[in-house]
Amino acid sequence: MPLRYLTVLILLVFIALSSLLAYRFGLNAAANHVETSEARHLKALTQRLQDHAADMLARGEHARLQQTLQSMSEELDVNLAVILGAQGKILVGMDDQRLGEPWESLIPHPLNPALYPDLSIAALLDDTGRVGKVFTSESRNALLAAFTLNQISDTPSLSAQVPSQGLMLIQLNLIPAKAAAQSNVRELVLRFIGYLALLAVLGLIFFHWTVTKRVERLARATRQFAEGDLNTRSGVTGGDELADLGRTFDQMVTRIAETQHTLGERDRRLLRAQRTARIGTWEMHLPERAFYWSDEMSRVLGTAPTERHLNYESFIARIHPDDQEAARQSDRKAMEEGIAGELDYRIIGADGNVRHVHEQTQVIRRPDGQVGTVIGTVQDITERKRAEEAVFNAKERAQVTLDSIGDAVVTTDADGRVDYLNPAAEALTGWPILEARGKRPDEMFQLVNETSGATVRTPLDACLREGRNVGLANHIVMITRDGRTRAIEDSAAPIRDRQGNTIGAVLVFHDVTKPRQMARKLSWQATHDPLTGLFNRFEFERRLQVALKQAHELQAHHALLYMDLDQFKVVNDTCGHVAGDELLKQLAFTLLAKIRDSDTLARLGGDEFGVLLEHCPREKALEIANNLRQTVRQFRFVWQGRVFEVGISIGAVMLESTAEDMTAVLSAADMACFAAKERGRDRIHVYHPDDQELIQRHGEMEAVSRINQALAEHRFRLDVQPIVPVTDQQHPPHQEILLRMLDEEGRVVMPGAFIPAAERFGLMPAVDRWVVHHFFSQFAHVLREDPRHASSSSGTIYAINLSGASLNDEQLPGFVIQQLERYQIPASRICFEITETAAIANLTRAGLFMNELRQRGCRFALDDFGTGLSSFTYLKQLPVDYLKIDGSLVRDIARDPIDRSMVDAIARIGRVMGLHTIAEFVEDDAVLATLAELGVDFAQGYGIARPAPLSQATPLQGPPRQPSGPASSDHSYRNTMARSRVRSRLPNSEV
Numbered sequence: 001m002p003l004r005y006l007t008v009l010i011l012l013v014f015i016a017l018s019s020l021l022a023y024r025f026g027l028n029a030a031a032n033h034v035e036t037s038e039a040r041h042l043k044a045l046t047q048r049l050q051d052h053a054a055d056m057l058a059r060g061e062h063a064r065l066q067q068t069l070q071s072m073s074e075e076l077d078v079n080l081a082v083i084l085g086a087q088g089k090i091l092v093g094m095d096d097q098r099l100g101e102p103w104e105s106l107i108p109h110p111l112n113p114a115l116y117p118d119l120s121i122a123a124l125l126d127d128t129g130r131v132g133k134v135f136t137s138e139s140r141n142a143l144l145a146a147f148t149l150n151q152i153s154d155t156p157s158l159s160a161q162v163p164s165q166g167l168m169l170i171q172l173n174l175i176p177a178k179a180a181a182q183s184n185v186r187e188l189v190l191r192f193i194g195y196l197a198l199l200a201v202l203g204l205i206f207f208h209w210t211v212t213k214r215v216e217r218l219a220r221a222t223r224q225f226a227e228g229d230l231n232t233r234s235g236v237t238g239g240d241e242l243a244d245l246g247r248t249f250d251q252m253v254t255r256i257a258e259t260q261h262t263l264g265e266r267d268r269r270l271l272r273a274q275r276t277a278r279i280g281t282w283e284m285h286l287p288e289r290a291f292y293w294s295d296e297m298s299r300v301l302g303t304a305p306t307e308r309h310l311n312y313e314s315f316i317a318r319i320h321p322d323d324q325e326a327a328r329q330s331d332r333k334a335m336e337e338g339i340a341g342e343l344d345y346r347i348i349g350a351d352g353n354v355r356h357v358h359e360q361t362q363v364i365r366r367p368d369g370q371v372g373t374v375i376g377t378v379q380d381i382t383e384r385k386r387a388e389e390a391v392f393n394a395k396e397r398a399q400v401t402l403d404s405i406g407d408a409v410v411t412t413d414a415d416g417r418v419d420y421l422n423p424a425a426e427a428l429t430g431w432p433i434l435e436a437r438g439k440r441p442d443e444m445f446q447l448v449n450e451t452s453g454a455t456v457r458t459p460l461d462a463c464l465r466e467g468r469n470v471g472l473a474n475h476i477v478m479i480t481r482d483g484r485t486r487a488i489e490d491s492a493a494p495i496r497d498r499q500g501n502t503i504g505a506v507l508v509f510h511d512v513t514k515p516r517q518m519a520r521k522l523s524w525q526a527t528h529d530p531l532t533g534l535f536n537r538f539e540f541e542r543r544l545q546v547a548l549k550q551a552h553e554l555q556a557h558h559a560l561l562y563m564d565l566d567q568f569k570v571v572n573d574t575c576g577h578v579a580g581d582e583l584l585k586q587l588a589f590t591l592l593a594k595i596r597d598s599d600t601l602a603r604l605g606g607d608e609f610g611v612l613l614e615h616c617p618r619e620k621a622l623e624i625a626n627n628l629r630q631t632v633r634q635f636r637f638v639w640q641g642r643v644f645e646v647g648i649s650i651g652a653v654m655l656e657s658t659a660e661d662m663t664a665v666l667s668a669a670d671m672a673c674f675a676a677k678e679r680g681r682d683r684i685h686v687y688h689p690d691d692q693e694l695i696q697r698h699g700e701m702e703a704v705s706r707i708n709q710a711l712a713e714h715r716f717r718l719d720v721q722p723i724v725p726v727t728d729q730q731h732p733p734h735q736e737i738l739l740r741m742l743d744e745e746g747r748v749v750m751p752g753a754f755i756p757a758a759e760r761f762g763l764m765p766a767v768d769r770w771v772v773h774h775f776f777s778q779f780a781h782v783l784r785e786d787p788r789h790a791s792s793s794s795g796t797i798y799a800i801n802l803s804g805a806s807l808n809d810e811q812l813p814g815f816v817i818q819q820l821e822r823y824q825i826p827a828s829r830i831c832f833e834i835t836e837t838a839a840i841a842n843l844t845r846a847g848l849f850m851n852e853l854r855q856r857g858c859r860f861a862l863d864d865f866g867t868g869l870s871s872f873t874y875l876k877q878l879p880v881d882y883l884k885i886d887g888s889l890v891r892d893i894a895r896d897p898i899d900r901s902m903v904d905a906i907a908r909i910g911r912v913m914g915l916h917t918i919a920e921f922v923e924d925d926a927v928l929a930t931l932a933e934l935g936v937d938f939a940q941g942y943g944i945a946r947p948a949p950l951s952q953a954t955p956l957q958g959p960p961r962q963p964s965g966p967a968s969s970d971h972s973y974r975n976t977m978a979r980s981r982v983r984s985r986l987p988n989s990e991v
Helices: 003-059 062-075 121-126 175-226 241-277 295-301 312-317 321-337 382-390 395-403 423-429 460-466 513-527 537-554 568-575 577-592 618-634 662-678 689-712 755-760 764-785 812-823 836-841 843-854 871-875 897-912 925-934 968-983
Strands: 078-084 090-093 133-136 142-152 163-173 279-285 290-293 342-348 354-365 371-380 408-413 418-421 446-449 476-479 485-496 502-511 558-566 600-605 608-613 636-639 642-645 647-655 684-686 716-725 734-742 797-802 830-835 859-865 882-885 916-919
Touching: 003 062, 003 090, 003 133, 003 142, 003 163, 003 175, 062 078, 062 090, 078 142, 121 142, 121 163, 175 241, 241 295, 279 295, 290 295, 290 312, 295 371, 312 321, 321 342, 321 354, 321 371, 354 382, 408 423, 418 423, 423 502, 460 485, 460 502, 485 513, 513 537, 513 897, 537 558, 537 600, 537 608, 537 647, 537 662, 558 618, 558 662, 568 577, 568 636, 568 642, 577 600, 577 608, 577 618, 577 636, 608 618, 618 647, 618 684, 647 662, 662 684, 689 734, 689 755, 689 764, 716 764, 734 764, 755 764, 764 797, 764 812, 797 859, 812 843, 830 836, 830 843, 836 843, 836 859, 836 871, 843 859, 882 897, 897 916, 897 925
Parallel strands: 647 684, 734 797, 797 830, 830 859, 859 882, 882 916
Antiparallel strands: 078 090, 078 163, 133 142, 142 163, 279 290, 279 371, 342 354, 354 371, 408 418, 408 502, 446 476, 476 485, 485 502, 558 608, 558 647, 600 608, 636 642, 716 734
């Protein structure tokens, strides 16, 4: 029944029941009221009449008393009014017909004692103490008042009056009064029904507009959806539960439509893939043995698609008779034993042609563990079989030669004499093929171990003798005909005929001169600072760790000097980062000459240096430290005719058996250096454990408090810098989110001034969370203002840097996911950048972190790639989408062939692994052109665009591109960036 009719029916039943109950309760209440009021009135009337009747009887005024009783019956509904004497005879009544008769003559009319079960006239006459009572009949339609009175005897003669006890009976008929009350009740009930009906009509109208009509819309949309209309919508609006239900229904239909579209697209892709690969599929559903095969299976079998629902036996009939048993056994293992397998067999097409196919079976089990479905894929491999048969005799020679054509390839006969050189081999050895033919390889070139200088024989003899592949050891170089030395990797493989006899061998030489140079450069860069040539922080910390171990285990005495230049910023700000770099290089050379050969001098970052003095007592360490301080004090730096003086503040820590771990030692040295600066600079401060609290408290006031206050007051600002495609403009645009801090006066504080302190005191997780939260909130605002930017496939991808400390924050992935859901950010539009150093240092945690967010759709970039020796080793273990090539390799790529080769190698590896590459520090068009030649996917740097506040950037395009060229107008900014990169990777701060 429709809701509108059901609602009306419910209201009608409600009105009827309400009216009936009101009528019933009204009648009862009216009857009770009539009985009560009439009884009270009758009692009062009888009491008043009691005294008057006694007086009238005493005076003998019977006629007057009779008139009083008659007038009372006329005015009231009294149908009985009599006065009985002591003997029970009627003395006075409403009429004179029964005067003098006993009271029993009143029975049954007008007095019926049966109506009053508790009434006894005789008892009332005998009871002189009763004062009077009103009796109600069982039918509740009459009231009887019985009151005693003092009167004379039953003798009517006045002369014979004797005082005696009498009884007055007055009966009141309630039927007329009740009838009037019932009439009033009916009138009230009718009014009640009218009002109730009016309210019901108004309620129905309101219910129709607020509920019924909207439910009908929802029901109509539901029916349309059930009929397959995925474009239907409920159209229900408002803020109540029905509106929520309508919106939920609309969302459900939308998601089902999207899912259906996605499934349809996947089915179409699967069909296209099957058609391209010529792979058909079949399914056997157990235990009913229902058998189906796909359209592509029909094409493989050469049958019409309408025949694909035949049974299993008809499928087996298509198999070559010699292969049917093997096919049955393979399928039986899958169906009965649940063992998947694969098999090659032949089929006979409808045209009679025999074709070779490769079948693989998979088993799907039911919840009870039994085999439920067997799925088979059948691939047409006829052409492959024919090709294998056609080229079998020449397979070994052709395969090795063609696969090795890019390297130097030399083939020999069974006696080890050359019969072929490819062009690469001619160029490498310096021997033309005509001159080399018939010679042995040992006569053409010499192989030498580059480490020991010993001569090495080619692996040819061992290969021919043992009939197996033989390779050279590592570190082998070839001395060619013209005396050139080339680093090579060599292998020899036998060439066999169809019977397996060795008929010759092939030597493959791979020229690895450039890769070895690159490896040596990578090895050097892994342990050295590229600017000064000193050891870098990584190598310094490694050596420091060894020194601490010696101090703990061997009670060795070492010392650590932590040095920070004074007044370096003056040079950097005055003359630019080029001058600052030159100053650092000259000072590094000067300091290196003042330490012992056993000591380690390293650049730790920016203008900070460290010296590890091994096996050095305290007095000698302080002597060396003071010598270094005076050397720097006496140093004069000249730049473009200007002379600068700098100083150095040194913090010294003695490494003895009581020394703590490396982190604590470095922290103590840093604090000691800071104390030296605070006490006037250009001095040495030796760390003592007893002043650690003071230094720590001072450091917190200077660094941590400022960062915490900036976090609390939201005095951070997000900048953005574009990352543009180099060649393929179909790539979605990228932008990197950068972080700036504002001081109390609103001036910009560059990352180099606060990020190191934040890293040192563990504030980076909070800073990273601030960046994620505020960028997501601004991004969500852009998406709300213009939904066109909500596309997850072609919209801008935003890169957010994360620190190494955040990788160890197990709660951060949950926080990022919560922010994504809160602001409805498309996860595929977010890319997190993690430095190579941080990722390798936290490899396990980094992998877990990346996998958890990648499951949500986020992307990852490995930043500063190429600066570590282990870059390629760990790359396969990190699920990244982008490789961000370190700027130190990119800046001089147009002029430095080694940098170019390294970037080329990284780009090639990225393409092989399916990763996009991004080049930093692109400062001019020459660098950009070189990147395009090498196939680097994206570029970023001042030559493309400078960073700009996120609030001023175009949502899709970022800050406008500025003219390419040297960034000389912002030297101090870039030098700060450079120092920050060397000191430690600064998340959310690179430019």
